[in-house]
Amino acid sequence: xxxxxxxxxxxxxGQLLSDDSRRAGEGxxxxxxxxxxxxxxxATIRDGKVEVIMLKGPYRPMAGDMVIGIxxxxxxxxxxxxxxxxxxxLLKVKNAKELLSLNLKIGDVIYARVASSGLKGVLLELxxxxxxxTEGVLLTITPTKVxxxxxxxxxxxxMIKKITGCSIxxxxxxxxxxxxxxxxxxxxxxxxxxxxxxxxxxxxxxDKVMAYVSRLVGGEVAYDTNDKT
Amino acid sequence: xxxxxxxxLIDENGRRLDGxxxxxxxxxxxxxxxxxxxxxxxxxxxxKTKVYxxxxxxxxxxxxxxxxxxxxxxxxxxxxxxxSTDERKxxxxxxxxxxxxxVIREALESVVFLEEFPRSxxxxxxxxxxxxxxxxxxxxxxxxxxxxxxxxPMRELIAAVAVGKVDGTIIxxxxxxxxxxxxxxxxVGMTPSSNTIVLLQLNGKMTKDEFKQGLELAxxxxxxxxQAQREAIRRKYGASTTEV
Numbered sequence: 001x002x003x004x005x006x007x008x009x010x011x012x013x014g015q016l017l018s019d020d021s022r023r024a025g026e027g028x029x030x031x032x033x034x035x036x037x038x039x040x041x042x043a044t045i046r047d048g049k050v051e052v053i054m055l056k057g058p059y060r061p062m063a064g065d066m067v068i069g070i071x072x073x074x075x076x077x078x079x080x081x082x083x084x085x086x087x088x089x090l091l092k093v094k095n096a097k098e099l100l101s102l103n104l105k106i107g108d109v110i111y112a113r114v115a116s117s118g119l120k121g122v123l124l125e126l127x128x129x130x131x132x133x134t135e136g137v138l139l140t141i142t143p144t145k146v147x148x149x150x151x152x153x154x155x156x157x158x159m160i161k162k163i164t165g166c167s168i169x170x171x172x173x174x175x176x177x178x179x180x181x182x183x184x185x186x187x188x189x190x191x192x193x194x195x196x197x198x199x200x201x202x203x204x205x206x207d208k209v210m211a212y213v214s215r216l217v218g219g220e221v222a223y224d225t226n227d228k229t
Numbered sequence: 230x231x232x233x234x235x236x237x238l239i240d241e242n243g244r245r246l247d248g249x250x251x252x253x254x255x256x257x258x259x260x261x262x263x264x265x266x267x268x269x270x271x272x273x274x275x276x277k278t279k280v281y282x283x284x285x286x287x288x289x290x291x292x293x294x295x296x297x298x299x300x301x302x303x304x305x306x307x308x309x310x311x312x313s314t315d316e317r318k319x320x321x322x323x324x325x326x327x328x329x330x331x332v333i334r335e336a337l338e339s340v341v342f343l344e345e346f347p348r349s350x351x352x353x354x355x356x357x358x359x360x361x362x363x364x365x366x367x368x369x370x371x372x373x374x375x376x377x378x379x380x381x382p383m384r385e386l387i388a389a390v391a392v393g394k395v396d397g398t399i400i401x402x403x404x405x406x407x408x409x410x411x412x413x414x415x416x417v418g419m420t421p422s423s424n425t426i427v428l429l430q431l432n433g434k435m436t437k438d439e440f441k442q443g444l445e446l447a448x449x450x451x452x453x454x455x456q457a458q459r460e461a462i463r464r465k466y467g468a469s470t471t472e473v
Contacts, residue, residue, distance in 0.1 A: 010466050012459060013340075013377055014385030014422050029342070029384070038342060038382040040462055055466055057380020058268075058287050060345070086287035086301075086349035119299060119347055144380070 007044060011037040011052055018050045027052030042201075055201075059085045059143035059173040061117040066129070068138075068171030071108045079104055081112070081124060083173045084140055089114070089122035102132075109133040109177070111169060133169070136179030137186055141197045143174035148200045149193060156196065156206055163213045164189040188216035235410045238395040245407070247276070251400045254390070254450055259370075259461040262378050269379025271461075273371040276404060277361035282371035283354045284379040290350035301346040305334035307368055309357040329365050330355075336369055336389075336418050336427040342382040351381065362405040363391045366416045369428060374458055378465070386458055387427055389418035390450040392443040394435055399443050401450045415440075417447035421455035424448070 004016045011017065017028060018035040028050055029038045037043065041052040061067070061083065069081035069089060078092040079102065091112060093099045104110070110132050115125040124130075141149065150157050150170060161168055166180030166189045176193060180186040192213045199205060239245055249255070255276030264270035267283040274280075290296035307329040311318045322330075333355060341351070353375065355368040366389035373387035393403030395411035408414050413433030419426050435443065 010463055012386060012462055013383045014420065016422075027382070029382075031384075036384075038384070039380055040377050040466065054380050056269075056378070058346070086346050087289060121348070 003045070003050070005043045009043050010040070011043045012040055013038055017043060017052075023048065023050045025049030025051035027054055054144045056142055057144055059083065061085060061087075061089065061114050061122045061173070063114055063116050065114040065172040066111065067114060067124075067173045068109060068111050068133070068169060068175035068177060069124075069173070070138075071104050071106055071110065074099070074104065074106065079110075081110060083122070083171075084143075084175060085122075085173060087122055089124050091124040091126060093126065098126075102126075104132065109138060111171065111177075133177055136167075136169075136177040137190060139176040139178060139190055139193055141174045141176060141193060143172065145197050145200045146170060146172055146174055148205075149176070149196050151206065156209065159206065159210055160189055160192050160213060163210065164192075164217055185217060188213050191216060236406065238407055238410060239398055239400075243398075245395075245400065247404065251398050252446060252449070254402050254453055255404070257454065257457050259374070259457045261374055261461045261465040267375070267379075269375045269377070269381070271371040271374035271378060273367045273374075275363055275367050275402065277359055278363055278367050279357070279359040280364060280367040280371050281356045281358060282368065282375040283356075284351065284372075284375040284381070285354075286351040286379075287346040287349040287381070288352075290348060296348040296350070299347050300343040301341075301349045301351055303334055303338050303341065303343065303351050303353065305330050305337065305353045305355070305372070307333055307355040307357075307365065309360055309364070313357050313360040329368070332428060332430070333365065333369050333372060336387060337372060337376065339425075339427050340373070340384045340387060340420060341376060342384070345382055351376075360405070362403050362408045363416070365389075366391050366418060366428075369418050370454060370458065374461065377462065385420040385422060385425075386455065387418055388421050388451040388454040388458060389416065389428060390447055390454060391416040392447045392450075394433065394439060394443070399439055399446060401446050413439075415443055415447070417444065417451070419448065419451050421451055 002019050015037045021030045021033045024030050024035045027039050028035050037052045039054050041054045069083045072082045073080035078090050081089045083089050112124040112130045115123045164185040169177040178186050178189045192209050258274040260272040263272050264283050269284040271282050353372050357364045369389040392415050393400050393411045394413035395407050413435045415431045418428030
């Protein structure tokens with residue numbers, strides 16, 4: 001099974017990656033039995049599949065994603081939710097009573113699971129995981145950087161939560177809710193998230209973020225002028 | 230620049246007006262990701278021709294009835310700024326610009342995986358800030374880079390260059406004067422690896438052999454431009470991803 005790239009190499013759309021079409025993973029496409037990159041990104045092999053990790057790009061909803069969205073319209077059949085994506089999602093309700101019981105207004109922020117995504121549009125699920133978010137700061141980051149913000153088994157996000165004392169909710173679509181005991185701690189967490197977004201692919205990021213957050217929480221004034229949050 | 234008589238476009242030594250040989254490109258400069266507010270952007274400079282391209286989206290298609298249920302729509306606007314030419318160009322879209330917008334859009338549609346984003350729209354803006362021949366090809370080169378920068382999945386990048394015929398010689402990358410006083414001008418847009426032609430136009434007269442020769446010359450130029458495109462992307466993303 002020949003591979004035509006170096007691990008972690010930056011590839012371009014149309015670059016030949018492999019001869020084995022069964023190994024086509026995310027960020028690739030197959031023509032004439034060969035695997036090519038379809039986006040700019042870092043080529044890698046994961047679980048025997050050739051994948052291109054996108055560096056930047058739009059959020060593509062997939063069934064099972066936990067997302068945070070903003071209610072943009074209320075209709076008889078359900079609630080339209082903005083996901084910061086190319087298409088709005090629909091949270092379907094069975095009847096008017098259920099719609100009323102949700103108690104949602106335009107502009108409300110919700111947390112929900114994507115039930116399906118396809119030609120019928122994006123549908124959200126109304127299950128026990130569904131939540132209306134009542135307080136906190138809403139941030140948006142590039143959706144491709146969400147895995148890095150969470151870290152391996154949640155290491156990064158848990159570290160930020162622990163140091164700042166904030167509760168942080170991350171939607172797969174790149175929306176993040178930070179809710180903390182004081183403005184200082186919320187600011188520290190938000191700054192850390194911005195730092196991760198800026199330096200997603202640098203090494204030793206966890207240590208760097210830890211030092212950064214600790215300093216901010218310690219009350220030392222280290223106002224980042226690049227930060228507009 | 231009010232020349233009324235035709236200047237000698239190729240001298241005794243086979244050099245062109247700006248000192249190039251017949252098969253030379255002008256100096257090429259490509260940058261990616263330069264416009265902060267766009268989702269993807271690129272800048273291409275080919276001699277005195279300077280072009281910006283910006284991509285916004287995919288986003289919801291407006292008005293909604295234009296949306297297609299199983300794929301995205303691609304909107305493209307090729308526009309020359311009024312100060313880009315010797316004589317001030319009138320404001321708004323001229324017939325020529327409307328046509329070039331369509332030609333560039335169709336070239337891009339052939340490489341972008343539009344079916345990945347149903348019911349949405351992708352906007353591509355090509356803005357010429359200085360025109361000296363070959364703006365549609367520079368615009369297409371920039372637009373494909375901007376799409377790649379926006380993270381939109383596509384089959385391949387597109388590189389494009391024009392070939393011309395002046396004083397009986399086939400030349401690569403004609404400038405404005407060569408285009409005006411030459412016998413033919415042929416913009417070519419191709420995907421550099423699979424060599425698929427996505428844009429081909431011809432103004433003027435060429436024999437069959439000249440056409441073949443011109444196409445080969447364009448192909449060689451496209452490979453050079455593709456190398457510059459690759460370098461530009463690696464420069465933009467390589468710095469932030471040295472090691473992970």
